Amino acid sequence: MTSVACRHVIILALCLTSGIVDVVGYLSLGHVFTSNMTGNIVLMGLAIGHAEGFAILRSLIALVGFIMGTGFAAVIIGRTTDTSFWPKSVTAALTVEGGFLLLFAIMTLSDSSPSETMIYLLITLLSLAMGMQTTAARRLGVAAISTTVLTNNLANVIEDVVSTIRGWVRNNHFPSIKWDSMLRLAAIVIYCLGAAMATVAERSYPLAIIWVPIVLVALILVTAVTYFPKLESIGKKASGVKNS
Template sequence: MPERIESYLTDAIYRNIMILLLCLTAGIVDVIGYLSLDHVFTANMTGNIILLGLAIGNSFQTAILNSLTALAGFITGVILASAIVTNKEKTFWPPAVTTVLAVEGAVLLLFALLSYFAVSASFPYLLIILLSIAMGLQTTAARKLGIAGISTTVLTGTLATFFEDFTARFFGGGKKKGFTTDALLRAAALVLYCSGAVIAALAEPSYQFTIIWLPIAIIIGIIILAVTRFHNALEKD
């Protein structure tokens, strides 16, 4: 029994690291879209909806099409992931989540390959929809894992929940003054997402689209780890 508990804790740490790395990939992808694809968010749909509203209010037709394309891609990714991941799987790391991440990796790989071609008048829309599909897939996969309420792409709620917990623990009059694991994970998610944005912001001006290979590598690593470590221990949930 002690060995099994130790193994479970080790697996939980690995799983937490994997979800945080997905936050890093989302930060990178969002900045790629914003800097290199006409200032559109492909992961953060809250920001994208704001951009859509601004574009409509100012009659910016190109910006409207960019935002609508990103929304359509994200919704497509969520629907596709929801069709793959069912509520019947209640394991520590459902195999369907790995499948969704594999599809996401394939979509990002297609984006990386197509980004080497000259961009025509309609080509940016294809790149936008590919990135947003990938982020829709990732969002649903992360939500299925249910780790500290982290979705990897929607961090407004994560930020609010972290400071709600902070307030309750330090100003709520309780005896506990430390942070829970979930609170620390939420803080780390925010940091990793921002770090991804910083990495992409530094790389994109000189190496347009090249930084996309980092999220691809991360996702491949997560898939390999999930297959080798989790799929043979489904009873650990």
């Protein structure tokens, strides 16, 4: 697999992670989104309108945790001058994300029905992780895909469809479909798949599905540490031979 194709797979895996995490938060942590902040802010507005104190606090904690996660990732990634296809700073940010997810899983091993206080801490961990992931994925800049903001992805898909139809009307044939368009559509479908998987799993094994995102992030980190450096080394050698 080429480095480009591998990065595409990784972005889609992160979309799957977001879908799972959002459902875990919504079904098991008091109807709160820890990945999709648009939905979370809507829920917070509804809670304010109904004067539901606990619901307001949960959504607020998720929002603050997400902001802190994006901030932490921004500090780690910074204004890096690393122009490689996989900057080391992205690996560092995803490592921290994996740590938050793992801590969440460990804390829920012995108790699938956490107390209200524990719920606040669990919401914080998931929202921190998703904030880290959002910034790390944005740094990669794959097809302008956001792994946590579906609205933006959907808008891009619609724009791609309109552009394709316009090309067909003008030239009397369908232009070739770009990979970026396929990836944006796939991101939405896979996010939905993750949500469906988590919904089914949460019925019988509450909170256990969180191990799927942990495994995915771990595989991504292994790939980043072992596979990408080899590809980059091969690319440099090939470039050196070409220049000589």
